[in-house]
Amino acid sequence: MKPSEKPNRPFFSSGPCSKRPGWSLSALEDALVGRSHRAKLAKARIQEVIDRSKKILGIPEDYVCGIVPASDTGAVEMALWSLLGARGVDMLAWESFGSGWVTDVIKQLKLENARTLTADYGQIPDLSQVDFANDVVFTWNGTTSGAKVPNGDWIPADREGLTICDATSAVFAMDMPWDKLDVVTWSWQKVMGGEAAHGMIVLSPRAVERLESYVPAWPLPKIFRMTKGGKLISGIFEGATINTVSMLAVEDAVDGLKWAEEIGGLPALIQRSDANLAAIEEWVEKSDWIGFLAEDKAIRSNTSICLCITDEWFTSLPADQQAAAAKKIVSLLEKEEVGYDFGSYRDAPTGFRIWGGATVDTADIKALLPWLDWAYAEVKAGN
Template sequence: MTDYARGLSHEPPLKPERPQFSSGPTVKFPGWSLDKIKTASLGRSHRSKLAKGRLKYAIDLTRELLGVPDDYLVGIMPASDTGALEAAMWTMLDPARPATVAAWESFGNVWIQDAVKQLKLPNLQTLSADYGEIPDLSTIPQRNDVVFTWNGTTSGAMIPNTDWLEPGREGITINDATSAIFAMEMDWAKLDATTFSWQKVMGSEAQHGMLILSPKAVERIESYDPSWPLPKLFRMKKGDKINTGIFEGATINTPSLLATEDYIAALEWAKSIGGRQAMFDRANANANIVKDWIEAKPWLRNMVADPAQRTNTGVCMMFQGDWYESLSAEEQADVPKKVVAMLEERNVGYDFNGYRDAPPSLRIWCGGTVEQDDIQRLLPWIEWAYETVKNG
């Protein structure tokens, strides 16, 4: 890498074979192609026996791969992770009960705004932290309902454990796990509503979310009738009981069967390589390559200061050093933009710029569908581009 940095005209010799490093939608699994997608359900009613069977198969594979307890419900929801998470909030958060919403990046702050401005919860505690940090979750009362994001998609900060949630706590927990699940083990016993989207760690097509409910969550939904209007897309009850059909393949609205088949293909691939542990191992190996590289570069730092809180999916890094710090704020913001533009132009790496609301940064997706060789080939190019911008 040193040679590449010294000779600005000397580009690294190898490019990633798959230059997709976006943090969502993420790169398809290795070997993916259109002929891997089964098409018999396409053009069929989603209420047909065949289509419902495929939707149920996607649910069953999800349960199997994630190790979801038998008495939990797993369902497909509209509108991606956002739809699943907001459906949980709208149907489970009772204004008569105390609640906490904790956030440490962009999407968690959206859930805070939902609680404050939309649901207008009167007994609300909000906890927030800057990018790269996590608030003190131990201050959350155990009787409170709590909404939190397991892994900060836009900051790279994750919770290292669930010790701050007591077993058998009074309040319910609503967990946005979209950039964590399939990369980190979920502590199901402490989770009541868990949501994620197909286009994150599994690299599948967007627009559908998953909602996983504990028996405690089902009891809350059945016993509580919200005072606010519920859009049809959020309604999970028939009469006073949970609509179990949603969790057996009868979706609330029309799903994309093409996207469903793509998700199934990704699940079958994950199962074929060893299931969720193999996915964890792949993400850890990928992320360690990037984290070690960041530590070896004096002009970079991980956005997350605490190593125990550093994600193994969307690893975020920031520039530092005398040259960078001598720039104006506007010039600093241009550095990652220029680096990304140079590498996208050369078909080396796509969409690895930091999130638009985050501090100026780069973000490399390291989830299980990414290959180690591609990450290893990307990093010298980032160094080359940085040195080119610095000396240009």
């Protein structure tokens, strides 16, 4: 039967993600619009994003944290172009974005001493094969595959190279072992439900040392430069951003961070994401038509929760018909105003990707799932 209960907030996109519970435009009333981002008050507000982020995440005091252009993509590119080339590099990829970083390093930077370790969607590479005499580039959580690294135990404390981690769909939802990570990047639009366009980059003392002692063989665009005269540009990490930021977006980021503090900080954020995954796991366990893309629970994401259709009727269809059927399900629920933007990523296997980050209420996840059962039955019956 067609369900009657609908999610209060039917927003399940994996980016930009759902705003925090209770959010409205009134949260931005104090935004410093019309002010220079270099003004004292505006700079202080930008610094507030950095300070609150560091405190909530437990970033070590001797690490630096800054706001950079072009979302998480810009932050990762900044790290790759500024830091790589000093030694060999191991590139780990098991989904779309990790594969994109491989392309940048192999085809754009053209590093010859690069080694690639890959895995299919829903899996991760053999982490025991990583050579930490090299720099290592990896995503903590595969946003388009729903597979993450299980922890940081595979990273040695006495590594020779740097670890460069794209953690955009992991920070604020998973524990990050900062002592094992030299570069960490993310964007405001993921777990905290902020606005797009701005990224964050965290550098360990080892990463700063590399920046100050190594000059890449290629020219660096202005928006990638983190040093001047062989020294770190400290202002980037003290509220003086490389380029102009949106003060509306800054205000929104501060609002989200204050909400996180009010509900209990990082433990509460992680608990909310874990509860969302648990609700879907309980549903999948009882289902006869759907499963997880990441079958191994140890590497299953609690944010970008990726599902595949396992029913024999569906799997016997040609690939184009499978894709069409899955899109019909998404369209049905969008028409019913039950769920938006939860189709699988364009490069990923056909299925669904339900965002389970901390800004999503578990009650809304639970309300969505019976509708998925209904929509699948409707599409199957219509074929």
